[in-house]
Amino acid sequence: MSMDALDQLYREVILDHHRHPRGRHDIDRVDVEASGLNPSCGDEVTLQLQVEGDRITDVAVIGRGCAVSTASGSILAELVKGHTIEDARRIAEIFKRMMHGEDPPAETDLGDLEALTGVRQFPVRIKCALLPWVTLLDAAVARAEGRTGKTITTE
Amino acid sequence: MSRGDVEKQRKAPKPQPSATEDRWPEVSRRFPALQRSVNAHRLVYLDTAATAQKPDGVIAAQQEYYRSFNANVHRGIHTLAEEATAAYEHCRARAAQLVAAPSPSSLVITRNATASLNMVARGLEHTLHEGDEVLLTEMEHHANLVPWIMLAQRTGIVLRHIPITDDGKLDLSKLDELLTARTRIVSLMHVSNVLGTINPVAEVAEAAHARGATVVVDAAQSVGHLPVDMVELGVDALAYSAHKCYGPMGLGFLAAKPELLDLMEPMEGGGEMINEVFLDRATWAEPPLKFEAGTPNVASAAAFPAAVDMLEEIGLEAVRRHEEELAGYALERLSSLPGLVIYGPTDPAERGGLVSFHDPEVHPHDMATLLDQAGVAVRAGHHCAQPLHRRLGVVATTRASLGVYSSKSDVDALYEGIRFARRYFNP
Numbered sequence: 001m002s003m004d005a006l007d008q009l010y011r012e013v014i015l016d017h018h019r020h021p022r023g024r025h026d027i028d029r030v031d032v033e034a035s036g037l038n039p040s041c042g043d044e045v046t047l048q049l050q051v052e053g054d055r056i057t058d059v060a061v062i063g064r065g066c067a068v069s070t071a072s073g074s075i076l077a078e079l080v081k082g083h084t085i086e087d088a089r090r091i092a093e094i095f096k097r098m099m100h101g102e103d104p105p106a107e108t109d110l111g112d113l114e115a116l117t118g119v120r121q122f123p124v125r126i127k128c129a130l131l132p133w134v135t136l137l138d139a140a141v142a143r144a145e146g147r148t149g150k151t152i153t154t155e
Numbered sequence: 156m157s158r159g160d161v162e163k164q165r166k167a168p169k170p171q172p173s174a175t176e177d178r179w180p181e182v183s184r185r186f187p188a189l190q191r192s193v194n195a196h197r198l199v200y201l202d203t204a205a206t207a208q209k210p211d212g213v214i215a216a217q218q219e220y221y222r223s224f225n226a227n228v229h230r231g232i233h234t235l236a237e238e239a240t241a242a243y244e245h246c247r248a249r250a251a252q253l254v255a256a257p258s259p260s261s262l263v264i265t266r267n268a269t270a271s272l273n274m275v276a277r278g279l280e281h282t283l284h285e286g287d288e289v290l291l292t293e294m295e296h297h298a299n300l301v302p303w304i305m306l307a308q309r310t311g312i313v314l315r316h317i318p319i320t321d322d323g324k325l326d327l328s329k330l331d332e333l334l335t336a337r338t339r340i341v342s343l344m345h346v347s348n349v350l351g352t353i354n355p356v357a358e359v360a361e362a363a364h365a366r367g368a369t370v371v372v373d374a375a376q377s378v379g380h381l382p383v384d385m386v387e388l389g390v391d392a393l394a395y396s397a398h399k400c401y402g403p404m405g406l407g408f409l410a411a412k413p414e415l416l417d418l419m420e421p422m423e424g425g426g427e428m429i430n431e432v433f434l435d436r437a438t439w440a441e442p443p444l445k446f447e448a449g450t451p452n453v454a455s456a457a458a459f460p461a462a463v464d465m466l467e468e469i470g471l472e473a474v475r476r477h478e479e480e481l482a483g484y485a486l487e488r489l490s491s492l493p494g495l496v497i498y499g500p501t502d503p504a505e506r507g508g509l510v511s512f513h514d515p516e517v518h519p520h521d522m523a524t525l526l527d528q529a530g531v532a533v534r535a536g537h538h539c540a541q542p543l544h545r546r547l548g549v550v551a552t553t554r555a556s557l558g559v560y561s562s563k564s565d566v567d568a569l570y571e572g573i574r575f576a577r578r579y580f581n582p
Contacts, residue, residue: 064518
């Protein structure tokens with residue numbers, strides 16, 4: 001590994017999301033909430049979703065983490081707003097597979113999420129990138145079951 | 156040589172190197188893994204508190220076991236079995252000596268320090284009743300918290316904790332109140348794996364014994380880094396791991412007073428730990444074998460004495476001085492970085508060879524990744540001490556920990572690495 005690998009991990013777009021994370025605001029109404037924990041470092045994230053019908057109309061991301069998990073949460077806030085919960089769930093699944101080495105389907109627009117592929121060269125950091133997304137998957141399940149999410153972990 | 160000569164030789168002071176002589180580069184060259192590079196940089200290994208690197212002597216001894224006398228212990232009558240048993244029992248004797256255990260039979264060979272602590276908790280379960288108290292500290296590693304939490308869930312005992320001061324020391328001002336008529340066990344770490352604090356174990360043990368409590372010490376971070384003497388500490392049981400003091404993986408020890416081992420029930424049943432077995436009942440072997448069910452890690456046991464030999468040859472007082480000097484140097488260099496929060500006592504005399512810090516600008520995970528790019532291996536996270544991190548008000552810290560092979564240039568590499576990480580994130 002080298003500076004190249006490092007610059008692939010911390011691409012400018014990632015550092016920008018880290019410095020200016022999106023979704024760090026109070027939302028009008030919390031319809032679904034879920035929390036995620038990365039037991040290896042103790043980082044926690046809480047997602048709050050405002051939902052109209054089955055469409056996510058606002059997202060709040062609460063919690064502090066490393067640059068990778070903060071950026072990943074920020075991209076999540078930007079990306080899933082306006083999508084249906086089912087779409088958001090699909091993006092989360094694609095991202096999970098992507099982090100484990102699969103290429104995303106060609107037609108999918110993953111926005112800034114593509115920039116996180118550099119994390120794949122740092123296997124221990126993959127959990128950092130996935131934390132907000134596994135939390136989102138739990139939020140989707142919670143919504144379907146009509147409950148608030150439980151704290152899930154990246155393990 | 157007569158017995159008297161042996162005694163004289165044993166007691167004769169070891170030749171001390173002069174102040175100008177630097178023996179440590181030679182010590183460092185005995186560790187083959189340290190000769191590699193990482194990310195095109197010299198490896199700077201600052202994660203000894205997680206596991207120490209292994210010297211050639213230990214690696215060779217482990218190989219020698221497999222190449223020359225691999226056999227199961229205690230049961231065989233053939234030559235290899237006798238040699239393997241002798242090596243295994245030699246390990247027990249050396250591991251007991253290293254911490255001044257009452258005798259080799261007071262030393263149980265386990266998988267690691269965690270297993271040793273679980274063994275005490277489970278072994279004393281039958282002596283505890285609902286409402287009895289176990290006193291721990293706020294700074295404990297999960298290995299000395301969770302076994303007691305599990306015990307509390309099963310028995311209804313009450314867990315209490317000695318708090319810490321803002322500079323990371325045990326706050327003993329309330330010790331008299333925390334020790335009650337119901338306190339049955341006091342268990343605490345010797346050296347904190349996060350704060351570096353060397354705890355006043357002897358003082359706590361004395362107060363605990365005055366109330367009739369049993370005292371257990373988690374010495375995982377002290378053995379191999381400073382002289383550890385069970386008698387001086389005044390404890391009833393002491394747990395440590397081989398791999399943190401330059402020995403092989405998968406081997407730990409529980410040194411305990413004979414009367415405590417007699418009182419403890421075995422946690423696991425099976426071969427080796429029995430005296431007589433019938434279809435419906437069994438009797439246990441005497442300690443320490445009572446606690447050693449099944450085939451142990453003989454290869455690691457055969458290798459561990461080589462680590463003890465090295466520590467004795469260097470001298471644990473000298474190891475301690477070396478780590479104290481380097482910890483002082485690390486504190487001095489890191490304190491010069493504006494905004495960096497350093498945990499634990501500020502006086503190196505009060506701490507072991509490790510320094511944990513938090514950089515408000517760079518999360519510990521990012522810090523560890525960036526340092527690794529410069530060849531500097533550190534640990535980032537909660538270091539298996541989540542309650543302590545809650546007390547410190549952070550979820551994670553970065554920890555640099557030292558060993559016999561560490562040098563000022565390693566500390567300099569850490570300092571430069573942190574500066575690099577800061578520049579990288581905030582150009």
